Structures are given as structure tokens and as C-alpha cells.
Amino acid sequence: xxxxxxxxxxxxxxxxxxxxxxxxxxxxxxxxxxxxxxxxxxxxxxxxxxxxxxxxxxxxxxxxxxxxxxxxxxxxxxxxxxxxxxxxxxxxxxxxxxxxxxxxxxxxxxxxxxxxxxxxxxxxxxxxxxxxxxxxxxxxxxxxxxxxxxxxxxxxxxxxxxxxxxxxxxxxxxxxxxxxxxxxxxxxxxxxxxxxxxxxxxxxxxxxxxxxxxxxxxxxxxxxxxxxxxxxxxxxxxxxxxxxxxxxxxxxxxxxxxxxxxxxxxxxxxxxxxxxxxxxxxxxxxxxxxxxxxxx
Amino acid sequence: xxxxxxxxxxxxxxxxxxxxxxxxxxxxxxxxxxxxxxxxxxxxxxxxxxxxxxxxxxxxxxxxxxxxxxxxxxxxxxxxxxxxxxxxxxxxxxxxxxxxxxxxxxxxxxxxxxxxxxxxxxxxxxxxxxxxxxxxxxxxxxxxxxxxxxxxxxxxxxxxxxxxxxxxxxxxxxxxxxxxxxxxxxxxxxxxxxxxxxxxxxxxxxxxxxxxxxxxxxxxxxxxxxxxxxxxxxxxxxxxxxxxxxxxxxxxxxxxxxxxxxxxxxxxxxxxxxxxxxxxxxxxxxxxxxxxxxxxxxxxxxxxxxxxxxxxxxxxxxxxxxxxxxxxxxxxxxxxxxxxxxxxxxxxxxxxxxxxxxxxxxxxxxxxxxxxxxxxxxxxxxxxxxxxxxxxxxxxxxxxxxxxxxxxxxxxxxxxxxxxxxxxxxxxxxxxxxxxxxxxxxxxxxxxxxxxxxxxxxxxxxxxxxxxxxxxxxxxxxxxxxxxxxxxxxxxxxxxxxxxxxxxxxxxxxxxxxxxxxxxxxxxxxxxxxxxxxxxxxxxxxxxxxxxxxxxxxx
Numbered sequence: 001x002x003x004x005x006x007x008x009x010x011x012x013x014x015x016x017x018x019x020x021x022x023x024x025x026x027x028x029x030x031x032x033x034x035x036x037x038x039x040x041x042x043x044x045x046x047x048x049x050x051x052x053x054x055x056x057x058x059x060x061x062x063x064x065x066x067x068x069x070x071x072x073x074x075x076x077x078x079x080x081x082x083x084x085x086x087x088x089x090x091x092x093x094x095x096x097x098x099x100x101x102x103x104x105x106x107x108x109x110x111x112x113x114x115x116x117x118x119x120x121x122x123x124x125x126x127x128x129x130x131x132x133x134x135x136x137x138x139x140x141x142x143x144x145x146x147x148x149x150x151x152x153x154x155x156x157x158x159x160x161x162x163x164x165x166x167x168x169x170x171x172x173x174x175x176x177x178x179x180x181x182x183x184x185x186x187x188x189x190x191x192x193x194x195x196x197x198x199x200x201x202x203x204x205x206x207x208x209x210x211x212x213x214x215x216x217x218x219x220x221x222x223x224x225x226x227x228x229x230x231x232x233x234x235x236x237x238x239x240x241x242x243x244x245x246x247x248x249x250x251x252x253x254x255x256x257x258x259x260x261x262x263x264x265x266x267x268x269x270x271x272x273x274x275x276x277x278x279x280x281x282x283x284x285x286x287x288x289x290x291x292x293x294x295x296x
Numbered sequence: 297x298x299x300x301x302x303x304x305x306x307x308x309x310x311x312x313x314x315x316x317x318x319x320x321x322x323x324x325x326x327x328x329x330x331x332x333x334x335x336x337x338x339x340x341x342x343x344x345x346x347x348x349x350x351x352x353x354x355x356x357x358x359x360x361x362x363x364x365x366x367x368x369x370x371x372x373x374x375x376x377x378x379x380x381x382x383x384x385x386x387x388x389x390x391x392x393x394x395x396x397x398x399x400x401x402x403x404x405x406x407x408x409x410x411x412x413x414x415x416x417x418x419x420x421x422x423x424x425x426x427x428x429x430x431x432x433x434x435x436x437x438x439x440x441x442x443x444x445x446x447x448x449x450x451x452x453x454x455x456x457x458x459x460x461x462x463x464x465x466x467x468x469x470x471x472x473x474x475x476x477x478x479x480x481x482x483x484x485x486x487x488x489x490x491x492x493x494x495x496x497x498x499x500x501x502x503x504x505x506x507x508x509x510x511x512x513x514x515x516x517x518x519x520x521x522x523x524x525x526x527x528x529x530x531x532x533x534x535x536x537x538x539x540x541x542x543x544x545x546x547x548x549x550x551x552x553x554x555x556x557x558x559x560x561x562x563x564x565x566x567x568x569x570x571x572x573x574x575x576x577x578x579x580x581x582x583x584x585x586x587x588x589x590x591x592x593x594x595x596x597x598x599x600x601x602x603x604x605x606x607x608x609x610x611x612x613x614x615x616x617x618x619x620x621x622x623x624x625x626x627x628x629x630x631x632x633x634x635x636x637x638x639x640x641x642x643x644x645x646x647x648x649x650x651x652x653x654x655x656x657x658x659x660x661x662x663x664x665x666x667x668x669x670x671x672x673x674x675x676x677x678x679x680x681x682x683x684x685x686x687x688x689x690x691x692x693x694x695x696x697x698x699x700x701x702x703x704x705x706x707x708x709x710x711x712x713x714x715x716x717x718x719x720x721x722x723x724x725x726x727x728x729x730x731x732x733x734x735x736x737x738x739x740x741x742x743x744x745x746x747x748x749x750x751x752x753x754x755x756x757x758x759x760x761x762x763x764x765x766x767x768x769x770x771x772x773x774x775x776x777x778x779x780x781x782x783x784x785x786x787x788x789x790x791x792x793x794x795x796x797x798x799x800x801x802x803x804x805x806x807x808x809x810x811x812x813x814x815x816x817x818x819x820x821x822x823x824x825x826x827x828x829x830x831x832x833x834x835x836x837x838x839x840x841x842x843x844x845x846x847x848x849x850x851x
Contacts, residue, residue: 045614046638217404238374
């Protein structure tokens with residue numbers, strides 16, 4: 001037995017190659033983040049000159065101070081955290097309820113519902129009709145605009161339908177025999193066995209909420225409701241000049257664009273919390289990525 | 297308990313009903329405005345038409361602290377640093393006029409288009425884009441119409457501004473915008489009275505301390521300047537010889553000295569006085585050859601075309617470059633201050649002299665920012681009075697210089713001297729937080745130049761007196777540019793758009809050609825391609841329009 005487990009030279013070479021490739025992939029994946037963090041702790045003008053690879057050349061906390069002395073960043077963190085927690089929770093609930101309903105083959109008009117939903121998934125009205133819908137629903141300039149439009153995610157719903165259809169029908173039947181209603185079956189039987197699904201939807205939805213700036217830019221005018229990603233985008237876009245406009249010379253010669261270091265400090269602030277949460281959901285994500293891929 | 301189909305179907309249907317409610321394209325009519333500018337859609341306001349006339353019968357309260365007014369303003373520039381109305385200058389505006397602004401700044405270039413389409417416009421919009429869309433009675437007030445309806449002073453907006461704003465108007469004879477930074481050649485001549493400053497036009501900044509180490513080679517012609525840069529390449533190989541700000545000030549210094557005006561002059565005045573595409577100017581090939589020469593000698597890095605503004609600017613100020621193609625108005629001093637602070641206390645930055653045709657220092661400028669009063673504004677006469685006030689000397693001075701006696705004092709000749717705090721704030725880049733001098737809807741570039749060049753030792757800027765004496769604004773070329781959306785504008789943009797048009801993209805290939813033969817080949821094929829894309833058509837169009845515009849401006 002011991003002899004059978006002995007690793008041959010071929011195994012060792014193969015392992016070395018695999019480790020080498022993985023090391024390259026690891027460095028290629030992690031180094032950009034690492035460098036961004038390093039540059040965010042470096043003095044701005046100096047960072048523009050390049051040549052910084054592993055450690056700040058002129059270390060400073062000034063880039064972070066510059067952001068945090070602006071209280072609107074603190075507010076933005078609060079708004080973003082609130083929309084992420086509330087939005088993710090409600091999206092998971094709403095999506096799974098609808099998916100559960102649509103996964104039941106007995107549902108009357110199921111094909112019609114699916115047809116409408118899939119049509120809506122493929123064909124978007126575009127930003128202006130969307131804006132008009134939000135206005136008619138009185139969602140503009142309110143916190144609800146971050147939550148309501150994404151309550152139902154069609155893609156996750158399709159994944160969830162597939163997942164629910166793969167659950168053994170005996171689970172539901174035995175619960176019904178024991179006198180459970182649909183709500184009871186869903187909350188006490190289906191949800192507990194669907195944790196990988198729920199965790200996967202939750203984490204991807206959370207990332208989406210955390211990174212979303214578009215809705216804050218287009219549908220919000222109240223500065224107290226700005227999100228972190230919006231603030232980050234605003235910092236980055238301060239360096240953007242449309243050279244085709246009459247403003248190009250004005251901007252080019254006089255406006256001191258936000259330094260790369262401040263942009264990266266903003267990015268670090270925006271990314272760190274969601275990055276910290278990821279490892280806790282990792283096992284669910286791995287399980288979740290194959291959800292619905294095999295139908296029995 | 298048997299499966300309750302009825303209950304299950306009911307529950308699912310309820311959930312579906314909620315989905316449909318959220319997903320359906322609802323009826324937007326009768327919607328409430330959650331924005332900042334009232335509830336009526338522009339179309340509704342425009343169609344009602346009579347409401348403004350009814351208001352006109354009432355006297356318009358003057359701008360006064362006793363008549364507080366608040367207007368929402370959208371700045372359609374993602375880089376614009378006016379996201380709040382705090383600071384010395386905004387407070388003084390409110391104190392003097394009773395006007396408070398609620399500013400917002402876009403971060404995406406689709407935002408204004410969305411607002412226009414949805415009708416949720418703020419009271420006032422300041423933009424350089426979508427001007428012809430906004431110059432429509434459906435969306436914005438015709439300023440002449442407000443003046444007439446409310447019995448305001450017919451000269452509230454200067455005639456030159458009216459004519460310029462008409463260039464992008466959809467309605468014949470109507471103007472919808474107040475222009476900032478629009479100064480005639482005569483306005484620019486007043487700079488000579490101040491005896492300081494220069495317009496924001498191309499300049500070459502260089503390390504004068506290193507230049508002296510090279511024995512101060514002569515700089516009397518453009519060839520001398522190019523040779524001086526080639527010498528610097530050999531003398532200081534550790535430095536990047538020259539950097540530039542891509543597509544902004546770019547190589548304007550060379551252009552101007554070759555008689556071709558600034559980068560915005562897509563059509564230029566030829567020796568015979570005709571207006572021709574800049575690529576057909578007699579010195580255009582020479583202009584490109586200078587850039588090619590610098591690149592092929594390794595004086596300018598290829599990466600520079602991809603750098604942003606701050607990267608280009610920091611190369612000189614952080615001691616990494618010998619020279620920078622930049623702009624006038626204090627950039628040399630700003631670079632020198634950072635250079636002395638961070639790198640070498642004995643470093644000096646000078647601007648290269650004018651070495652060519654001083655009459656080549658011109659631009660075609662209709663101003664930088666166009667400000668519109670939208671139909672959502674409930675007090676268009678008040679808004680117009682405020683915008684017109686920014687065009688007055690008092691308005692320009694307050695919005696651009698601060699308060700007399702505090703931020704500046706005037707001598708007996710009217711020349712300002714700025715306070716140490718003001719100058720320090722500019723040098724330390726804290727002027728936004730302290731003074732916030734960005735609500736300059738009617739600002740003057742001349743006033744701006746005076747304030748920005750106060751501390752400059754003109755020994756370091758030998759180009760300024762020459763530029764002051766010769767600089768001209770020739771707005772008729774910009775006036776003639778085809779209105780957005782027209783067939784001519786498609787041809788114009790395909791050829792001249794900065795940086796995506798044929799000429800800009802080909803110029804990069806030309807500048808970075810691997811040999812002189814390749815340079816020639818690219819140069820010749822550019823014209824062939826341009827002809828196929830309609831160069832002759834747009835040339836004929838522009839020739840007629842420029843003549844028409846010159847008549848309007850009395851040129």
C-alpha cells in the first residue's frame with residue numbers, strides 16, 4: 001500500500017508544472033490588487049512617475065485622509081451597506097419565492113409566465129423607458145430605487161427554478177402528508193436544503209449592490225443617498241476630459257485631476273469590505289456554480 | 297392534507313403580479329417629479345406657452361437678498377469641481393443677490409441625454425455638449441423671449457454673445473444660452489493694459505537650469521527649439537526629454553509658431569486669407585515632421601499618447617522630464633514650485649519664446665461653457681438676471697477674483713493685486729474648498745488670465761508679451777462647425793473629431809512612423825482617405841459658412 005502511494009518522478013514533475021502555472025495565475029490575479037493598495041499608500045505625484053512595484057516609495061496616509069475627511073464618503077459607506085444587506089436579503093427572498101412557484105409544473109399558465117419573463121430578460125427597453133418607469137413608480141431620488149428594481153433577478157430565478165425542480169419530490173409529498181401547506185413546505189423544507197443556492201444568489205447580489213454606481217448617478221440627486229461605488233466613479237471620472245469639447249483646453253491646462261493614488265485609495269475602500277466577506281461564502285459559491293447544471 | 301392547487305396558484309399569481317408591476321413599462325404621464333425642478337414636463341410647459349406670458353404681466357423682482365432665489369444647476373462635465381455651493385464666493389453671491397445654487401455634476405456622459413429625454417431637467421444646465429438639442433423651445437427658454445416678455449433690458453446679453461449662441465440654435469434668430477469665457481480680440485487687447493498674463497494657448501515649458509548647463513543654445517526659430525530638445529536628449533539621457541498633454545494642449549506650441557492657430561482650429565487661415573482644413577495648411581507637413589523628428593530621436597515617449605493629464609503634468613514637476621508641451625497661464629510657475637519643493641530647490645522652469653509667426657497665436661473660441669435655462673425653471677426671469685449678472689464686470693470679478701478688498705485690491709489703473717491667501721490657495725490647490733470660483737457662467741478668459749498670472753515673473757515667460765500683442769479670437773470658424781446631427785457634422789466628425797477622427801488617429805501613426813518613407817506614405821494616404829470621406833464636401837461647406845459667420849461678426 002505504501003509503495004502504491006509513492007510518488008514517481010513523473011508525478012513530481014507534473015506537480016511542479018501545475019504549481020508553477022498556478023503560481024503565475026495567482027500572481028497575475030493578486031498582484032494588481034496588491035499594487036493598487038501599495039500605490040494608494042504612496043504620495044500621489046510620486047506614484048504618477050511609476051517604478052513602484054512592491055512597497056510605497058513615499059509612504060503616506062494622506063490619500064485616505066483626503067477621502068475620509070469628506071463626511072459624504074462615510075455616509076456613502078452607510079448607504080451602500082444598507083442597500084447591500086437589505087437588497088440582497090429581499091432579492092434572495094423574492095427570487096426564490098417566484099422561482100419556487102414557477103418550478104411547480106402544476107402552476108396554471110406557467111408557460112405564459114415564463115415566456116413573459118424570458119422575453120423581458122432578453123429585450124430591455126433601454127435607459128430612458130426604464131427611467132420613465134421608475135419615475136412613474138415614484139422611485140426616483142429615494143432609497144427604494146436601489147432595492148425595488150432588482151428584487152427579482154431573472155437569471156438567478158432560472159437557476160433557482162432548475163435547482164428546485166431537482167429536489168426530490170418525495171420531500172414535498174411527505175410534508176404534505178404531514179399536513180404542511182405551501183408556505184410551511186417552502187420555509188421549513190425547501191429553504192433549508194437550498195442553502196448553497198441561497199448563498200450563491202446572496203453573494204453575487206451583494207457584490208452587484210456593493211459595486212453599483214449607475215443607479216446612484218442616474219436616479220438619485222440627493223447627495224445623502226449616494227453610494228460608495230458612485231463616489232469612487234466620481235473620483236475616477238474627475239480625470240476624464242472629453243477632448244472633443246470646448247472644455248478640453250480648459251480642463252487640460254487648469255484642472256488638477258485626482259491623482260492615481262487617491263483613485264486607488266478610493267478603490268481600496270470600496271473593494272475591501274466585499275473582498276473580506278467572500279471567503280466566508282466560498283464553499284457555497286463553489287457548490288453554487290454547478291447548481292442546475294445537471295438535471296436528473 | 298392533499299396538495300392545495302388553488303392556494304398554490306393564488307400565491308404564485310400574487311408573486312407574479314408584483315413582478316409584473318415592477319417590470320411593466322408604466323405610464324409616465326401625470327408623474328410626480330422627484331427631482332429638483334418642479335413637476336411639469338418640459339413638453340407640457342412648452343405647450344402651455346402662455347404661462348410665461350401671464351407671469352410677464354407681473355413685475356420681476358430684482359436680484360436682491362430680500363428676494364431669495366434658489367436654482368438647481370447641472371454641470372455636464374465629470375471633471376468640474378463645483379459639487380457644492382459653499383465657500384467665500386458662493387456666500388458672497390447669496391449675500392449680494394439672494395441667489396443660492398444647488399449644483400450637481402454628472403459622472404457619466406449619458407446622464408444629460410437621459411434627463412433631456414425624461415424631461416427631469418434642473419433649472420439651469422451648464423454644458424459644452426448637446427447644445428443644439430437644448431437650443432429648442434421644447435426644452436429651454438429662448439433668452440431673447442424672456443427679455444421681451446418680462447420687459448428686461450434688451451442689452452442684458454451682449455450682441456456678440458447672442459450671435460455666438462445662435463450658432464447652435466435650432467430656431468432661426470433665437471438664442472438659448474449664456475456663454476462663459478467668450479472674449480473678442482478687442483477684449484483680449486485689454487490684457488495689455490494689465491501688462492501681465494496670456495491666454496490658455498500652447499507653450500513649451502522647459503528646465504531653464506538644465507538649459508543653462510547646456511550653454512543656453514539659441515532659440516530663435518522652431519528648428520533651434522527642436523535642436524535644443526535633441527541636445528537635451530544627449531545631455532540628460534536619464535530624463536524624458538519632452539512630454540505632452542495628449543489631445544489637449546498637445547503640440548499647440550509648434551502649431552501656433554507655424555501660423556496654424558490652436559488645436560481647436562480645425563480650419564485655419566491660409567497665407568491668402570482663405571479658411572482651409574488645417575491639414576492643407578502650407579506648414580502642416582512641417583508641423584508633423586517636427587513631431588516625427590522628436591519621436592524618432594527618442595525625445596518623446598510613445599506611451600505619452602496614452603497618459604492622462606496628471607501623469608503628463610507630473611513628469612516635469614517631479615523632475616522626470618526636461619520639457620513639457622503644455623499651456624500658458626502659470627503652468628511653468630506651478631511646475632517650478634513643485635519641482636523646487638520635491639526635487640531640486642535650484643530648479644527653474646521657463647516658457648520657450650515665440651519663435652515663429654506671432655499671428656499664428658489665435659483660436660476660434662465660442663466660449664467654454666454654455667448655460668441654458670430649462671422650461672422646468674419656475675423663475676426664468678430671475679435665472680436670466682442672475683446669468684446676465686455673471687456677464688457684468690461686477691459678476692466676472694466676484695466669480696473669478698473674489699471680493700475686492702479681501703481677495704484682491706485694485707490700484708489707480710484698475711490692476712488687481714491678489715492676497716497672499718488667494719495666491720497660496722491656487723498654488724496649493726485648495727481654492728475650491730476655500731473660494732469655490734467655479735460659478736462663472738459669464739466668465740471672461742481675460743479676467744481669468746489676469747488672476748492666474750499675478751505671481752509670474754515675466755522674465756520666465758518671454759512669450760507672454762508677444763502673445764498678448766498678437767493673440768486673436770476668430771469665432772467665425774467655430775460658428776461654422778456643422779450642427780450636431782446634420783449630414784455635414786457626420787463628415788466633419790469623421791475627419792476632425794479629437795481624438796477619434798481620421799486626422800488625429802493618422803497623426804499618431806505619422807508621428808510614430810518607423811522611417812521617413814513610412815511617414816511620407818502615411819501622409820499621402822491620409823489625404824486620399826480624407827477625400828473619400830468627404831474632405832472636399834466639408835471644405836466647401838465650411839468656406840460658405842465661415843463667410844456667412846464673418847458677416848455676422850462684422851469681420
